[in-house]
Amino acid sequence: MDLLTIGAFAKASGLSPKALRLYDELGLLRPARVDPYTGYRYYAVAQLDRARLVAWLRRLGMPLAQIRAVSVLSGADAAREVRAYWARVEAETAVRRDLAAFLVTELTEAPREGTTMLELRCAAHSDRGHIRPANQDTVYAGRRLLAVADGFGPAGAPASGAAVEALRFLDEEDGSRPGNVLNLLADAVRGAGDAVRDITEGAEDAGTTLTALLWTGSRLALAHIGDSRAYLLREDGLFRITHDHSVVQSLLDEGRLTPAEAESHPQRSLLLKVLGADSDPDLRLHEALPGDRYLLCSDGLTGVVPDDRIRELLAAAPDPETAVRSLVDAANAAGGPDNVSCVVGDVVSPVG
Numbered sequence: 001m002d003l004l005t006i007g008a009f010a011k012a013s014g015l016s017p018k019a020l021r022l023y024d025e026l027g028l029l030r031p032a033r034v035d036p037y038t039g040y041r042y043y044a045v046a047q048l049d050r051a052r053l054v055a056w057l058r059r060l061g062m063p064l065a066q067i068r069a070v071s072v073l074s075g076a077d078a079a080r081e082v083r084a085y086w087a088r089v090e091a092e093t094a095v096r097r098d099l100a101a102f103l104v105t106e107l108t109e110a111p112r113e114g115t116t117m118l119e120l121r122c123a124a125h126s127d128r129g130h131i132r133p134a135n136q137d138t139v140y141a142g143r144r145l146l147a148v149a150d151g152f153g154p155a156g157a158p159a160s161g162a163a164v165e166a167l168r169f170l171d172e173e174d175g176s177r178p179g180n181v182l183n184l185l186a187d188a189v190r191g192a193g194d195a196v197r198d199i200t201e202g203a204e205d206a207g208t209t210l211t212a213l214l215w216t217g218s219r220l221a222l223a224h225i226g227d228s229r230a231y232l233l234r235e236d237g238l239f240r241i242t243h244d245h246s247v248v249q250s251l252l253d254e255g256r257l258t259p260a261e262a263e264s265h266p267q268r269s270l271l272l273k274v275l276g277a278d279s280d281p282d283l284r285l286h287e288a289l290p291g292d293r294y295l296l297c298s299d300g301l302t303g304v305v306p307d308d309r310i311r312e313l314l315a316a317a318p319d320p321e322t323a324v325r326s327l328v329d330a331a332n333a334a335g336g337p338d339n340v341s342c343v344v345g346d347v348v349s350p351v352g
Contacts, residue, residue, distance in 0.1 A: 002045040003032060009043035013051035019058075020051075028068050029054060053078070060086070084254035091243065091253050117217040118288060122146055122345035123320035127328045129300060130336035137298050137341035138164045138208075141320075142171040144215040146343045148228045149275070150298040153206030155199055160208040162199045163275055166192035170214055181221045182285055185214045189223045189281050196276030207274040210281070211242060211296050213345065220288055225273050225281040229302055231310065232286070233293040238311035243282065245273035268303075292347040293323070300340030301331045320344040 010017045015029075023029040024041065029051055031041035043051070050071055057067045062085055070081045124141035128134065136156035140147040147167055151160030167188050192210060200206040209226025222230060227244040243249065247270040251257040257265065273279040293314055301310070305327070313330060317323035323344040331340040 003042040004045060006031070006041045006043065009048070009051070013048055014055040015051055023054065026064060026068075028064060028071070057082070061089070080256075084256065087254040088250065094243075117350065118290060119348050119350050120144070120146075120215045120345050121320060121348055122343060123324050124341070124343040125321075125324035125328050126341035127332065127336075127339065129339050130332060132337075132339055135339045136160055137300070137339045139296075139341045139343050140164045140168065141343050141345070142168070145171045145212065146215075146294065146296055146345050147210065147212040148296040148298055148341050148343055149208045149210045150226065150228050150300075150339070150341070151206075151208040153200070153203060155203035155206035156208065158199045159196045159206060159276075162195040163192040163208050163210050166195045167212055181214050181216045181219070182283060185212065185221045185223050186281075186283055189225075189275070193276040200276065207276060209271070209298070210275045213294060213296065215288075215345075218288060220286045220294065222284050222286060223281045225275050225279060226271055228296065228298050231295040231297075231307075231314075233295065233311065233314045234289065234291070236311075236315055238307060238314065240307070241284075241286065245279075246271050269299075288347045290347055290349045293320075294345045294347075295323075295327070296343040297327070298339060298341040300336075300338035301327055301342060303338060304334035304336075305330050314344070317344075320346055 004012065006017050006020055010020055015023070020029065020041065024031055029047070032044040032047065033042040034040070035042070053071055054067055057070060060082070062070070066085065070078050073081065122141040124139040126135060126137045126139045134157060136151035138149045138151070138160040145167060147164050149160035149163040151157050170184060170188055189210065189212070196208055209228040211224045211226070211228040211230050212222070213230065214221045222241065224230065224242040225245060227246045227249070229240060229244070230242045232239045232241050246268070248257065248262045248265050248268045250272060251265070252259065252262055262268065275281070295310070295314060309330065310327065313326045314323055317326055324342040327342045328340050
């Protein structure tokens, strides 16, 4: 067996001697031989391929525990895991990119004088559906705050109610500056998470999602965690502005499922992030335009009504009240297998 000193192996593999010693201690890359008298490490030439893979994966930022699992896989299997890892990184980076863009704008943009303050007109409706014995959703549509929470488990209804109740004070807060409104919403969501933990303590597999929008008069701050959703209807185009924190969505992101397969996947209801479980929500800021229509909804709507139909119903409704009623009716007409909740907010120019 051809052996290389640790120095020669480090140079050939792209890993430093310090890193090689660490990976030996962690059991990630053991030397082929250790001198019993000097403790000096020697590596086999055949170990170079694995060492180089470890070096590349570290450059990607992959955690050591995951590298340990990937480095022993065959080429095709390892490639699939790398692709899946990078898809997760890109999804997480997209959220941080939006926040960074907001911060750059907020720190460099001069205060906008004479900005026309718009108004938000909204309505909410929630229904038990045809199958579930009780409604565990909670909705809210106030002067400035829109929210949907979808509770689950034995304490689901109290959890969703506590989450929304913890946000209601935002309707009266002065957060006209965009930076203020994002901070207000983030702090309130942390408080909502504390309230949910208090409610669900001792209740197994109970919790809630939360999707909320907070209005400044010209912008909307969004907080989102779970698989409830927020959509924007602008000029007849429907845009989803949230990303599901679910097992199925992660498999879609990683290219392991097609959209058609996702619709019938047995784990479609499993969530990766929920409120109050030490998970950070997605936070971002949206510029509002007159004529924008926002929809917040639980998965009782999106699970049975396709996006094209949601767009049609939103575009056809003359006002938010009609919109939420028609959307809930559509979910129930499709079988109503789950609680269904909708909040619709219209951005309008003030009258007079």
